[in-house]
Amino acid sequence: MxxxxxxxxxxxxxxxxxxxxxxxxxxxxxxxxxxxxxxxxxxxxxxxxxxxxxxxxxxxxxxxxxxxxxxxxxxxxxxxxxxxxxxxxxxxxxxxxxxxxxxxxxxxxxxxxxxxxxxxxxxxxxxxxxxxxxxxxxxxxxxxxxxxxxxxxxxxxxxxxxxxVLPPEPDPPVTVRGRGNRAGAALRAAAATLGRPGIRRPRRATRRAPATAAPPESRPPATSRSPARRPHPTRARGAVALVRSDRPSPLDAPAWGRLQGRGPGRSPTPQAPDGGSPPRRGGPARLRIGTPARRGQSPPRTHRVPRPVGAPPRTPRGPARRAGVRRRATPVPPSSRWPEGVATRHAAAVQLLHLVLRFGGEDAGAADLSRFAQWVLRDRPRRGRRRRDPLWALLAALDEAPAPALRRRPAWWDAAAGFLADAGLTPASFERPGLVAVTRTHLDVVLGLEEIDLGVRLAGLDQDLGWVPRLGRVVCFHFEGA
Known part of the structure; x- marks a missing residue:
């Protein structure tokens, strides 16, 4: 009970x-x-x-x-x-x-x-x-x-x-309000009619035209050499004023328009005399890969660093790599049978629980397993990726209280390491991918059939532990096909 x-x-x-x-x-x-x-x-x-x-x-x-x-x-x-x-x-x-x-x-x-x-x-x-x-x-x-x-x-x-352990707090609702009564009302009305076909938004001028301005009939028509200038939104009394009738609403500006400078508060992108894009500011224009060089520009030179004298020859690429074929990663057992399973690259490290309970005593728990496993794998490559593995957080959540910090290495670690050395086991034997499923009553470790290690099998470390009182669960190991 x-x-x-x-x-x-x-x-x-x-x-x-x-x-x-x-x-x-x-x-x-x-x-x-x-x-x-x-x-x-x-x-x-x-x-x-x-x-x-x-x-x-x-x-x-x-x-x-x-x-x-x-x-x-x-x-x-x-x-x-x-x-x-x-x-x-x-x-x-x-x-x-x-x-x-x-x-x-x-x-x-x-x-x-x-x-x-x-x-x-x-x-x-x-x-x-x-x-x-x-x-x-x-x-x-x-x-x-x-x-x-x-x-x-x-x-x-x-x-x-x-x-x-706790779910994240929900984000507070974001309310968009206009700073002025006129601008706020106009933006709310535009947002209400956004996307409705057949509804035309009211169009107002940004400012009144001066009395001396020429009538529309007397203004010269826009030509290709003198394109019509589009007015930009101005700020009046702390609120964004409405745009002119010949300019779309900021709410209608598409993403490509904002990127090209046609969005709210952006100036039009300057055009080059020949119609192309102008060079970037602060440096020469960069050539795109696969495009011919412009006139007056030479293609960039590729500088290669000479190999040092006496360096060994490089190993040629394999046929699969030359053909562009990528090798598949180590298969992980299907997660359909284990909905609570968490994919990890160090699922075989749970097999070290045998040594933790044998040398660490009955008081050793999930935190001791996590620390001892990371100490065993300390010399393996990809240390940063190993620290971010979800297995350690899963083991830390099994303890009723957070484990105190270790000031020195426990004495039983050396005895457990001696057992591994006598059995001829290396850290690579416990760096194998799989699934770890934790339920109310069980802790199941699922590994592929190709992940069976003969040394681990002879040492008896892949045997089911059964009921572990410190974890409050039944620990089992499963080997299934990919």
């Missing part, structure tokens, strides 16, 4: 014997080792001299336990959850509703949450960090308003402490 909480345990025995009896009672039997349910008992009276009766009383309470959504949960003798994900979601829901303090089954949760500091929600989430992403997904799917209120209860520092 994942968790068994007894609010009040009364044992008819001296204090020294009562502790041993409580530990015997709280230890689950072998038939319940894979049970992921959470049982919270209100009161339990046991006799240490009769463990069978205590076990029977516990099973009887489990049979009478009610579900969290039952109306009689506040007065029930026991409460039963499917797993810690459901329990964490129910605790978050009651805490946001303000009734968690009135529920007897959340007394121990609130007491343990105070030990982490901060708000009660932060302490509870920090203690059950591996199950927090699944609980937030369940809340977002069933009651999204509860998830939003729960995130609002956290301080900025608490949100920063969780990091990428």
């Amino acid at each position: 994942t968790d068994l909480v007894v609010e009040r345990l009364r044992a008819a025995a001296p204090p020294g014997v009562a502790r041993a009896a409580a530990e015997t009672l709280l230890h689950p039997a072998l038939d319940l080792a894979r049970d992921r349910r959470v049982l919270i008992v209100r009161r339990l009276r046991v006799d240490p001299s009769d463990p069978d009766a205590a076990r029977a009383a516990l099973l009887s309470l489990r049979g009478r336990a009610v579900r969290p959504g039952d109306p009689t949960a506040a007065d029930a003798p026991a409460l039963l959850f499917d797993d810690l994900v459901e329990a964490l979601a129910a605790f978050t829901r009651d805490l946001t509703d303000g009734v968690a303090g009135d529920r007897w089954y959340w007394t121990s949760w609130l007491r343990r949450a105070r030990g982490h500091g901060g708000t009660p929600l932060y302490g509870a989430w920090r203690e059950h960090l591996p199950w927090l992403p699944a609980a937030l997904r369940e809340l977002a799917a069933t009651t999204p308003e509860v998830a939003g209120r729960a995130l609002a209860l956290l301080d900025p520092a608490e949100r920063q402490a969780f990091g990428a």
Whole structure:
């Protein structure tokens, strides 16, 4: 059983014997080792001299336990959850509703949450960090308003402490407003009619024509040598004035018009006398590859650095590379059977968990596996890409609390490295791509059939670990075809 909480345990025995009896009672039997349910008992009276009766009383309470959504949960003798994900979601829901303090089954949760500091929600989430992403997904799917209120209860520092575990905050809505009444109204009207066929926008002049200006009939027509000048938008009283009738609205300016200087606030691109594009400012015109050189310009010279004397000859390209054929990367097993799988280049590094549990002890967890695996692969190339691999973040999320920083290398690392050296295993044996799928109950590592390493197989490092209490999951290795 994942968790068994007894609010009040009364044992008819001296204090020294009562502790041993409580530990015997709280230890689950072998038939319940894979049970992921959470049982919270209100009161339990046991006799240490009769463990069978205590076990029977516990099973009887489990049979009478009610579900969290039952109306009689506040007065029930026991409460039963499917797993810690459901329990964490129910605790978050009651805490946001303000009734968690009135529920007897959340007394121990609130007491343990105070030990982490901060708000009660932060302490509870920090203690059950591996199950927090699944609980937030369940809340977002069933009651999204509860998830939003729960995130609002956290301080900025608490949100920063969780990091990428929490969903990102939504961006504030952007409202476009005009600075002036006339300009703002005109822009809103233009935006409302944007894209509607048959609707013609009102056209106004930027400024009034002077009285001395010539009438339209007396103005000379525009010719090819004297093209008609287009007016530009001007700023009047802090707002963008409307453009003339012969110029399209800024909202209608296409992307190519803005790039060529016909957008809002841009000047027209100057044209060369011969009709071509003028040279760039600040330097000579650059020749495009594949175009003939202009008159008066010589093609650029290609300068080659001579090879040093005594340098070895270059290896000729292979036939596949000369033909332009690119080699395919190492195939990764299909992800259709593993929807929760994360593609990683170091999936075989999880096999080092055998050595972590053997030499590091039962207290070693996912953080120790991540650090030891990166230490084993320290001499491999592409260090920057290896640090950005998603496997390390996935392992860090499995621990209930963040691991403290290491000041020195643990002593058991040398013993584990000696085991690898005796088995003839190199770091390349654990740098193999695959999928790592983490669910509520399992941690599955999926590798291709071509990734089987004979040395790893002889050392027994690719065997299924089964139930790992420190991770709270069953660890299995799968080998499938691409």
